[in-house]
Amino acid sequence: MLNHGIGTWVNRRAQRMREDSAIAFRDRRIGYEELDERILRLADALRTRGVRAGDRVAYLGNNHPSFLESLFATTMLGAIFVPLNTRLAPPEIEFAVDNSGATTLIFQDVLLDLARAGTWSTSAQRRICVGGDDIPGVEDYDAVVASGADEYVDVPVTLDDAALILYTSGTTGYPKGAVLTHGNLTWNTFNALVDYGIGSGERVLLISPMFHVASLGMGALPILLQGGTVILHERFDPGEVLHAIQSEQVTMLSGVPTTYQLIEEHPDWATTDLSSLRHLTCGGSSMPKRMLEAYEQRGLHFSCGYGMTETSPGATAMPPHMSMEKMGSSGLKQFFTDVKIVGPEGGMLPPGDVGEILVSGPNVISEYWRRPEATAEAIVDGWLHTGDLGYLDEDGYLFIVDRLKDMIISGGENIYSAEVEGAIMQIPEISAVALIGVPDPKWGEVPLAVATLDEGAHLTAADVIARLDGRLAKYKIPRDVVFVDELPRTASGKIRKGDLREQYAR
Template sequence: MQNQGIGTWVTRRAQRMCEDVALVFRDQRIGYDALAERIHRLSNALADRGVRAGDRVAYLGNNHPSFLEALFASTALGAIFVPLNTRLAPPEVEFAVDNSGATTLIFHSDLLDLARAGTWSTAARRRIQVGGAPIPGVEDYETVVASGNPDCHDRTVSLEDPAMILYTSGTTGHPKGAVLTHANLTWNCFNALVDYGIGSGERVLLISPMFHVASLSMGALPVLLQGGTVILHERFEPGEVLRTVQTDRVTMLSGVPTTFQMLQEHPDFAATDISSLRHLTCGGSAMPTRMLEAYEERGLNFSCGYGMTETAPGATALPPHMSRAKMGSSGLTHFFTDVKIVDPEGRTLPPREVGEIWVSGPNVITEYWRRPEATAETIVDGWFRSGDLGWFDEDGYIYISDRLKDMIISGGENIYSAEVEAAIMQIPEISGVALIGVPDDKWGEVPLAIATREHETAVTADDVIGHLQGRLAKYKIPRDVVFVDDLPRTASGKIRKADLRARYATPAASSEEMSR
């Protein structure tokens, strides 16, 4: 085949696996041959409607077979798939669609209001709805699929061609589109296969949305590449997850600490047969010791890793059998990836010295979409500058000292303070603001805003939160707003967030301050 990209993976697997189950969704069990035919039909139908190589196809929906069908159908054409975070506010969705230049939108009927508010004014005028009642000017997804030719049309797509654009907020608060090539995604899968030992008999349960690169690229793609089965849940519901693990003999499950805590605290946890699980992966933040022990009592160990959207997303992986011996570590560099720790001048540091983490390899992006200045700032001589601090021990295990300094991780979602601060500063009565993360038993941490008012104004925390509702995703909105007379600043005028974290970012401190 001339097509070297990921769009052919299911087709190639169908030749080998035929009726073996590729996807499970609700009561549907879709074989590789049936999935391949649907992908061919959708790909040809999109081509009939004018989609060409290099065009962008946006997708707005939660976990569903149509997500993977649209991904493979688009990339088989050489088009670029743009998955949109369903938790974003309409202006955020609109920015991603506008910036990507998407002309086709596939969306789910339960997200019609968000699609209308966030995309109807964009250039994505070729609209296709999954499910729901007919809408004038919008095609029905199943009708579109049925209209396409079922044959596989081989098109020239190289590994270096763009496959996806994933939007990730930066420290400036402006979303950036990370361009992931077919090679980036392919080599990331190779890393996952080698370092996590993913085999052809895997049954992965996806409970995190596939618009996050970790769920897609560390779960769905490597398992489909190997000919395993992907089980899709639209949303996380602990009881349903436990039932699925037992009845479908799930072998792989990934989540954040909150996920595994809610599973362990569910009344059915102790009685559920989870003996089929071989791969438990936890990311987002550190796993508490008590949670490790609860799963160890059931004979399970966790692997964890470090990475980001720009590394597709894997950079390092900690083997499960080392979770105790190297507690706190994010593991070894992935097999086909390089990581180094550098000083401010870019010089490589020896073990035990803290510096910035740089990542290089065939899984690392080479550009941000239409952001040459951001690309030049972030990618230096083939190395991606993470902005995170860390160090290696003598055995080559990496430890993350600090995240990108202003980033908050709440329930596995990244919150960039600059974006939220900019939205709060739109309020005329606010003279200054800083956003930090404070501990939370359920979500790991939640955002807290510390603000100063203009003189003789009476703006309240409710006013600030009300202003943000509808402008930002709900998980980005501060849990509370604390007003102070002055924000601590450096001599150059920069806010000292370290001082604010020291004062507010402990359970006792945050509880005391927010009760005032």
């Protein structure tokens, strides 16, 4: 084979395990042979429609078999897959499509309105709809698949070639497209296999959307490489999760603290058979002691980790047997990844000293799409500057302390303050604003805006929230807006967000 990328994984696996279940979705079971055939046909159909190596194919949809089929078919051709966050507002979708230069869009029928509003005037003029037909100018997905030949298309692809572009919230108001290569995803998969002990026959339940790299990179790809089964849920429902764990004999579950809390608080928690579970992974923020204890009482141990889109996404992982002893830690550096802590001058700091977290390894991206200045700022001498503050203890375990970039993590979603502040500052009556995260029992933290008004202006919190509706994803819109006469500032004029957190984040 000339193709050494991830696009060949299902084809290679199907030669070994044709009848074994690859995907479980609703009442449907898709074996490796059937999945391989559909990928081959879709790849040929896309090629017939003009998709070539280096072209971008965007996907707008929830967890669905067509997501994985589109991913593997696109990368089999040497083209680049661009999964879009379905929670984004139309202008945000439009930016990602146009910035990536995607010429083909595959979307689900349930998202037709969002697809129309966010993509109809973009570069993606070839449109394919999953589950819908009779839409002017749009092809039916199943008909497209059926039109392709069931033949392997061997296109030269190296591990250095781009496989995905994933858009991250921008610290300067514009999202950045993180370019993940085939090598990045392959090495991240190796990290997951080694550090989580993923073997053949695993059954992972994906409750987080695959347009997030954690669900894709730490769940779907490692399991499919090993010949396991990926069980897809379109949306998170704690009762359905518990039912699936027992009925589908789930062995692996990934989530954020909020999802695990909602599962534990569900009435069926105490009566559900959880004995099949072997791997629980958690990211986004540290797991509270109460939750660790609740799961350990059921014989379950967490492997909490730290990472980001730019690390594909793993950087560190906690050995499950150490979750209580090293509570609050994000674990050890992953097997094929390096982590260090540096001070303001760039020198490496000793254990216990707080500094910026830097990550290096074959799973770390080498560029942002068409953003050389952002690339040069973030990646220096092969080390990714995460913008997060933390320290390593004497045993090498990482502890996260703060975020240099003022990022808010709400229910596992990243919210960058500058992006939201920029949108709020477009409201004429607002003279200044600062966004901070405040504690929330359900989501971990939610955004709060603290703002000042122009002299004589009158505005309510509801007014601000209403004007942001449709311009930003709902999870980015402040839960509340507090108006003050003056924001605290340093001598140089910078807003002292620490003061605001002390006052409001309690």
